[in-house]
Amino acid sequence: MRRFSISLLAAVAAIAAPIASAQLPTPKTTDLGSGIHVIFGQGGNIGVSTGPDGAFVIDDQYQQSAAANLAKVEALAGGAPKYLVNTHWHADHAGGNATFAKAGTMIFAQENVRKRLTGAVASPGLDGKPSPAAPAPAWPVITFIDGVDFHLNDETIRVFHVSPAHTDGDSMVWFVEPNILHMGDLFFNGIFPVIDLGSGGSVRGYLTVMKETYAKIDDKTQLIPGHGDMGTKADLAKQIAMLEGAINAVDKHVKAGDSLAKTVAAKPLKPWEKYAWSYIPADSFTTTLYNGLKK
Numbered sequence: 408m409r410r411f412s413i414s415l416l417a418a419v420a421a422i423a424a425p426i427a428s429a430q431l432p433t434p435k436t437t438d439l440g441s442g443i444h445v446i447f448g449q450g451g452n453i454g455v456s457t458g459p460d461g462a463f464v465i466d467d468q469y470q471q472s473a474a475a476n477l478a479k480v481e482a483l484a485g486g487a488p489k490y491l492v493n494t495h496w497h498a499d500h501a502g503g504n505a506t507f508a509k510a511g512t513m514i515f516a517q518e519n520v521r522k523r524l525t526g527a528v529a530s531p532g533l534d535g536k537p538s539p540a541a542p543a544p545a546w547p548v549i550t551f552i553d554g555v556d557f558h559l560n561d562e563t564i565r566v567f568h569v570s571p572a573h574t575d576g577d578s579m580v581w582f583v584e585p586n587i588l589h590m591g592d593l594f595f596n597g598i599f600p601v602i603d604l605g606s607g608g609s610v611r612g613y614l615t616v617m618k619e620t621y622a623k624i625d626d627k628t629q630l631i632p633g634h635g636d637m638g639t640k641a642d643l644a645k646q647i648a649m650l651e652g653a654i655n656a657v658d659k660h661v662k663a664g665d666s667l668a669k670t671v672a673a674k675p676l677k678p679w680e681k682y683a684w685s686y687i688p689a690d691s692f693t694t695t696l697y698n699g700l701k702k
C-alpha cells in the first residue's frame with residue numbers, strides 16, 4: 408500500500424512538484440484479459456485497451472514518468488495510443504497529458520477537467536493557493552458533459568461522468584463486454600480516499616457514487632481502483648462500509664456543534680485506523696469529513 412504514498416503528494420495540491428525519479432517505484436503491468444492491461448506504480452493506475460483498432464488509455468500519471476509510461480503502452484499496444492481519457496484533473500492522473508499528446512494521442516475528458524487544467528476554474532491546493540494552469544499541450548482537446556462511448560477492438564468502452572464526489576469532473580470507464588470498470592479516484596482500495604473539496608468534491612457525494620457503482624456491478628466485475636490493487640465488488644463493499652461508518656462517526660460531532668479541533672481530538676476514526684496511510688492519516692481524513700459535512 409505504501410508504494411503509492413508519493414503519488415498523492417500532488418493530488419490535492421494539484422500540479423505535481425518535481426519528484427526525483429529515483430524515489431518512484433518501478434511500474435508493474437497486469438494483464439486483465441480481453442486485451443486490457445493495468446499499469447500500476449507511480450500515480451493513478453493506468454488502464455490500457457489494446458487491439459487491431461489501436462490503443463485506448465485511461466490516465467497518464469505524472470509528467471516526469473510520462474515518457475516511461477508511454478513506452479510501456481507502446482510496448483503493450485505496438486504503437487502510440489490513439490485515444491486517452493482523464494478520469495479527473497489531478498496531476499497524478501493527468502500529469503502526463505502533454506507527452507501523450509505530442510505522440511499523437513487524442514485526449515478526452517469531462518468539461519470540468521479541462522476548466523481546471525486551463526486554469527479557467529481555480530482549484531485551491533492544501534495551502535489554499537490556486538493551482539497553476541497546466542501547459543496548453545496538456546489540455547484535453549475533446550470534452551464531454553455526461554459521457555462518451557468508444558467502439559474499439561470489438562468492445563464498447565463507456566466513459567461516464569458522475570455527480571460531484573472526488574472532484575466535480577470525475578469519470579469512470581466501463582469496458583462493457585469484458586466487465587471491467589476503471590473507477591478513477593472513486594475507489595482507493597483499502598485506504599482512506601482523497602476527497603478534494605477544493606475541486607468541487609463532496610463527502611456525501613463520494614459515498615453516493617460508490618453505492619451507485621456497487622448497485623451496477625456484479626461479482627465478476629474486475630475493478631481498477633485509482634489507487635491500490637485490483638478489487639472486486641466485495642472489496643468495494645468494505646470500502647463503502649468504512650466510509651459510511653466514518654461519515655456517521657464524524658457527523659455526530661458536527662451535529663453536536665463541536666469544533667474541528669475538538670472533533671479531531673476525539674479520534675472518531677479509531678475503528679478504521681487500518682485505512683490510514685502516509686498521505687491520509689486518520690486526523691487528516693477526519694478534517695476532510697468534518698469540513699465536507701459542515702458545508
Ligand SMILES: [Zn+2]
Pocket residue numbers: 418495497500573592601
Ligand atoms: Zn485524484
